[in-house]
Amino acid sequence: MIPVSHLFDQSTLATLLDHDPVVADYRAFFSLIDWSLVEQWERSQSTHRRPPLHSERAYLKAFLLRIREGFLYSTQLRQFLLKHPLLIIDFDFHLVLDPQKPYGFDAQKTLPSRFWLSKKLRWLDQGLLQQLLEATVSALQAQIPGLGETVAFDVKHIYAWVKENNPRAYIKERFDKDQVLIGDPDCKLGVKRSTNQEQPDGSTKEKKELLWGYGSGVAAATTPDYGDVVLAEYTQPFNENDVTYFRPLSQRAALALQHFPTHITADAAYDAWYIYEAAARHGGIAAVPLNQHGHLVYERASDGVPLCPKKLRMHPTYQFNHTYGYRAQRFRCPLLFPQATGNTCDHAQFGKGKGCVKDVNWERGARMRVSLNRESPLYKAIYTQRTSCERINSQAKEIGIERPRVHNHRSVANLNTLTYVIINVRALSRAISINRGLLQMI
Structure with missing residues (x-):
């Protein structure tokens, strides 16, 4: 009016x-x-x-x-x-x-x-905000051919607006993770950064940088000519591990793109078998560094079959549903299965009459995780696209996502979604301008 x-x-x-x-x-x-x-x-x-x-x-x-x-x-x-x-x-x-x-x-x-x-x-209705973000992805797809063939995942830390995040303020129990903060009852304590510091005696001691706040997970894509695009975002309290962002982000990204990405890339925090499974199902790879998470490493053949301590290829016996939710394959000592060969082994398990036993995650993603050639040109080309998330996070930080002046999870999440809408609208404006210039050259 x-x-x-x-x-x-x-x-x-x-x-x-x-x-x-x-x-x-x-x-x-x-x-x-x-x-x-x-x-x-x-x-x-x-x-x-x-x-x-x-x-x-x-x-x-x-x-x-x-x-x-x-x-x-x-x-x-x-x-x-x-x-x-x-x-x-x-x-x-x-x-x-x-x-x-x-x-x-x-x-x-x-x-x-x-x-x-x-x-x-x-x-604000978070569902409506997600629809607006999805619509920007659709508009970008119309301008950028092949957008979303490779998707990168990462998490950006966000400081809650609480006095516990002010190092100058005296707080008796600053890092008591069980307390509910008056300034923001929804925020949680998490680790922003963990480093190993060398001690005078030569040993190392882990030092953790803690903060109260939230994590803003993003799924992003990049192209050489058009730059970086946000495909999906998801906000959680900061006590959640990075890998927990993957499933909601991948679902939202696939919904926005109307197709599943071929390749996936992320840092070592995303080294989980189901990350690789998501890529393997669509003929791609997950370019993620291997992270054993403190578990013992045992050798595998090129097809993922485990080798016993004596470097012998173990024999598969049967498969079963593991309690962790994946299909597992049991492997037994090759000197005893499928039948005894008559050869002996000095391993303690062999002396007990049953030999070595290994239950291995036998999903496609799990086999890709251990057999992936991380020195191949394909892996390196996909892994370099992980930096698209870093550039998106840098843009979001410049806009002001890192220190919102609100006091609850819903407001933080809504501000985050609107921030990524702005980033995508800027990308869309840039793509339209580039395409218009290309048409004028014809």
Whole structure:
């Protein structure tokens, strides 16, 4: 709605809207977002409730502006909009009309209070935000052929807005993981970084850098010409291991892409058999460094069959469902199975009459994990794409994702999703510009 005032009639206000540089900038930015999803969401809400004063679209535009402008607080967002009343009109807030005001409405009465803006951020529908992010991926696919053939996974740490994260504040039980913090009852204590420090006696001691907060997991893809794209994101409290992000991220990425990626890459924290399984099922590989997690290493043949301590290829007997959820294969001593050869062995287990026994994870992913050639050109080419997540994390940090000024999990998660929407919209704008330039060269 375009109001009318004692200074400007509607045609003048419409002209001001069309020529204001700030309005023009945000119109161009928002034109790359699929707002029909918001309209569908609004129609799906219960008709028995009183309709909201302002549309969901107006709130989402305001929160995207908050992140894009680098504002930490709702107060800053509100003050900015008060200084740019044309944005209030263009964002489609429900105006409190007042012809005596310069722009025909009372901006103070129109805008929600700081308290309500903070509350609304918390109660945004996370499902709707995920749909908006998925829509940016679809739009990017239309511009970038082959997007998502290789997907990288990583986690970015986020500091909760609590005094326990302030090293200058005296906290008696700063790192008591069982306490519930007053500043943010949803955040958890986790390890940001772990290093080994050499002691005077030559030994090493593990040093852990702890923080209270959240982890923002991302699935990303990159192309040489178009740069980096966020395919999916997922937020959890920081006490969860990195590998727990994989399944929700891979599901969301496949939903956004409408296909499964061929190859997967991540750091050593993702060295789990089901990561490789996800790639093996679709004819690809998982370029992940091997991490034994402190377990003993035993030798394998090139096809994954274990070798006994005497370097003999062990004999497969039967398969069974392991309690850890995978299909396992039992291997026995080759000197005793399938029948005794008459040869002897000095191993203790052989003396007991049963020989060595190994129960091996025999899923395709588990076999890929131990047999993958990590020096091959294919592995190295895919693994280098892992840096796309690092660049996405760098962009997100620059926008302000690392230290949000909110006090709960829902608000952090909503800010994170909106941050990645902004990153993808920027990527989409860049891709459209590149493709337009290529067409002009033809």
